[in-house]
Amino acid sequence: MEKIRNYLETMFLSLPNTLEVQRAKSELLAMMEDKYQALLAEGLPEEEAVERVIGEFGSLEELAEDLGIGDVVANAGNIPQGRRLAYEECFYFLDTAARCGLQRALGIALCIAASACPVISSSLQAGKSDRGALAALGLASFFICVGCGVFFIIFSSLAMKKWRFLKKTPCVIDYQTLSDINQKYESDESGIRFLMAGGVAMCIFSVIPVSVCGAIWDNDLLSGLMAGVLLLMVAFGVFLICFSSFSKHSYQLLLNLNKRGTVGANYFDSQKMTPHFEGTLGSIMGVYWQTVTCLYFIWSFLTFQWWKTWVIWPLAGIIHKLLVNLYGHNDQNHRDFQRQNPYL
Template sequence: METIKNYLETMFANMPNTPEVKKAKAELLSMMEDKFNEMIADGVNENQAVGTVIAEFGNLDELAEDLGLTKELKETHEREESKPRRFLRMEEIEDYLNVMKGNGLLIGIGVLLCITSVTWPILFEFLLRGEVGDGLGVTGMFISIAVAVALFVFAGIRGNDWKFLDKELCQIDMSTADMVKAKKKAFKVPHAVMIAVAIMLFILWIPTAAIDIDIVSNCLFYFVGAGVCMIIYATTVMGSYEKVLKLNDSKTISGNYGKDEDDIVYVNKFAEGVMEVYWPTVTCLYLIISFITMDWHITWLIWVIGAILRRLLNVVLAAEED
């Protein structure tokens, strides 16, 4: 029976996501289930029953008039011809997710190296006084930056093969969407933990700054660098899941594949875009304000205000349910 349901989803994947189409889809599923159960009751084996049901009900062009979907089917065919979508197999999506996971780590480490590069002169000045220490410190700083740039370039090359996702219309099937949703759900806890640990590392600068020793103050850059690295990795991985789940046309039945029950649908694309960059923006503001004012014992309140403001925006920008 699962095979029949999957086949039905494929049949209706590009149909408009309207109440009429949903009703017709439910009616057709009911007819297919009745036929399947009837054949099983008559002693027909499951594979043969599935094949017969698909052969009898599996052509939407023939059933459109009976289901009252003639107009919708015509519009679907016209849209498919004028704006064809590239179908991505599950294996391709898995490759993309693996690339983005690796790129999140590469970019995160690169940013960490950039932030901590300034610690080398201080470290070598503490260990080796004089010109030797100064020379090694500057050398260490430039080596860190060079390695970081190499990581950025490598990540960019790895991601070049997937730039078409931003330029072409693409589509995935329900089984692929279910796989990605499962990965996204499994990553929610690690994502939350990494964000929380990153914030904790930012706040740890306060006791470090109280110790008036250069070598200890260096820890600030390692705390901030590690925190930013975690945020970049966590948001890159989560962002890749969300991007894949939004590949399908939101106005079609397949647009429902990537939605969870607790997902919020926003009033328009602009509102959706604003909420997608909300937490990265809050993070940037937190770091900028904290470094400018050096009031780290106060600026942590930005996270509290940010959480409250996000809840308010979710209420204001959420689309009304049908």
């Protein structure tokens, strides 16, 4: 049955995601499933049954007029438009993206950690005779770290360069590959979340050593060292956050690749749930966050009460959510359809 489903999904991949198309797809699937079950009950081997069901399916051209997809079918026959990404290609991309994500996160972390070098070296200098050497060492390690960091960042972005077409040219991924990618994503997701949370926690915890030491001992050397530790912890936290968000991004890139508004784009939940606004409100909401940022800066720079002005962000968030709930439109087609056909 999986094969039949695949065949149908791939057939419908690049068709516009309308109620008619969805209905046709589910009706056809139901008919094919009934037929397949009946053939199996007659004692036909599985493969032959699949072959017969697919062989007797017909062609989408027959449905073109009913579904209002005449132009799509006429242009492309049954072949979805755009560059087709093969199964191996997708997984090769995920591998490359994971490796480059690691390198890039490392590069960013190194740039942050670099600033710990002069901090630590200057705290060590207190009361020492060879201050010059220590200062030079601190500076040198700073530049070495920054150099390495920048190297990693450039190196990884060069390696990702050849995948830039994913964003520039329309691409299509077939249903089977998408569901395998999604499966891999789901198995990795908890790990990604864990890393992300760990990174955030690390950034928050980074202030603990320096504040605890400052409170207990009044020691310049120790507090200097702890400031260095703070920066190193931040660097590590940022590394975790970057690495996890890069790998999440690479999955989402593939899962969202199929053209918006086509049946194939339905795969990823986040897409059909993206709220949008219509009319005048739509043009206002298009610049919502930019406006909020402007207001924040205007208020802050006019009053210099930064400890007060941050309030604008949570407020803006609440207002945004409110507007989305009151006036936002989700891509309802699919959900309405599912409501009418809960057995799907």
